[in-house]
Amino acid sequence: MLKFPRFSSPLFLAAVSLISPAHAQSPQPVIVDRAATLTLPFDALAKTLPQLECRQRSAGSRFLLQSDVDLKQPVDVLALADVSLFEKPVSPAQITRFPWWSIFAGNEIGIAYTGKSKAADKINATNWPQILQQPGVQTAYADPESDPEGYNTVIAWTLAESYYHLPGFAAKLRAAIPQKNIRGDSTQLLALLSAGEIDYAWEYRSVAEQHHLKFLRLPKEINLSDPALAATYKTACIDLHHTGPNGERVAQPKCGAPILYAVAIAADAPHPEAAAQFVKALYGEAGRNALESAFQQPLPAQVGGNARVAPDWLEALAKWPK
Secondary structure, eight states: OOOOOOOOOHHHHHHHHHHHHHHHOOOEEEEEEEEGGGHHHHHHHHHTOTTEEEEEEEEOHHHHHHHHHTSOOOOSEEEESOTHHHHSOSSHHHHHHOOEEEEEEEOOEEEEEOTTSTTTTTOOTTTHHHHHTSTTOOEEEEOTTTOHHHHHHHHHHHHHHHHHTOTTHHHHHHHHSOGGGEESSGGGHHHHHHTTSOSEEEEEHHHHHHTTOEEEOOOHHHHSOOGGGHHHHTTOEEEEEEEOTTSOEEEEEEEOOOOEEEEEEOTTOSSHHHHHHHHHHHTSHHHHHHHHHTTOEEEEEEEEEOGGGSOTHHHHHTTOOO
């Protein structure tokens, strides 16, 4: 009969006691839906959270919201590129699933391009309306119906009409851009720009900087970056659409506002504890570093919606950073 040694030495038992707990604890899953422009910073944040298995999906914010509310996709954390999508819910189901939210970052809209773009050596914050209307210049932007960056682009064009005294400019530019240059979210424009298929893409500064592109910063009266100019931004509007209760297509005006990102934890989150850990980390040092490295401005928590059902720990985060 074979006899196996009995491993009962104190050294062996100590080693087992050290190894077993680590093997017993597997990462907690957390489902995170984030705006496409949050891909890099949220991926970086996830790497600092080995205790979590971050299952993340990126898309245009309006698409994500519709997917999570109308299609009832399982989700723990939802981070959108426009706080107004939370502020102005389109259905009771949205209020039920996301009763509160909190602002966590800001951004600005502008024009991304490369050294090979037509008139790259001439374009500036004064002449860009003329450059983009030149024959042969290819411009692209995100679909306003699926991505906040898309409707913020059209809103910026409308604000430019007043700033530069160019009546009808927004409609002319929108009509001149072919359908093939309009994509579901702004990050899809990067491949077109890299391949030289387009000359200029409307992007958030964070996206352009993350991908080492040239970026034309526009006046604050146009770029939607300054909360102090909220009244000015509000003068420019665009009609968007959503599906009504009977399946009909309903128009809904969207007026300009400062670009503010917001995050929420679903009321029916399948992994609420892991979701709380992720959001706390977003407002902590790791989140701040991830956002700043991605050229996005971290902001203290500003809770909206039904604050009575928001977690107590958000109140402390509202004081960070100074």
